[in-house]
Amino acid sequence: MSVDELREYGLVEMDDSEIRNFLSTRKTGVLGLPDEGAPYLLPLSFGYDGDSRLYFTYLLGSNSRKEALTERAANASFLAFSVDTAYNWESVLLSGRISTVSESSWDELEEVLADAWRPSLLESASLSGEVAVYEFRIDERTGIKHQGLPPAFEPADE
DSSP: OOHHHHGGGTEEEOOHHHHHHHHHHOOEEEEEEOOSSSOEEEEEEOEEOSSSEEEEEEEEOTTOHHHHHHHHOSEEEEEEEEEEETTEEEEEEEEEEEEEEOGGGGGGGHHHHHTOOOOHHHHHHTTTSEEEEEEEEEEEEEEEEEESOOGGGSOOOO
16 A cells, blocks of 8 residues: 555645654664665664764674675665554665765764764774764655554544
């Protein structure tokens, strides 16, 4: 079913302000990088500048597939979502360009990256591993949400 067909069940598109607010309150999502056959999907934490950019911190190994695919990718997709119940959820899909942030610019991003959630395992590992920061410039954004019961299940007015 299309988004238009699902409207009668309570699905609504998010406007730009709602998308920005949603991204401001999320800390994790899934980055999709182009790869042969199927996209390579990475669950990642992110920092958001409140406008048009996300930032990712990668912990890199000696033969990092995510680094190689990211460096090769001109474009990527990112999905952030929140699911509370089957009738209360939101998702935002972004498409854009991804590129390396030079280490000399990392200090400028300290505030944006400070709020990015990181599992304690990554915090510990980053002390001994190589780190890279990537910028995702948002070109397109769409958001949908469903909050509440579908109209067919709402109580009738008496």
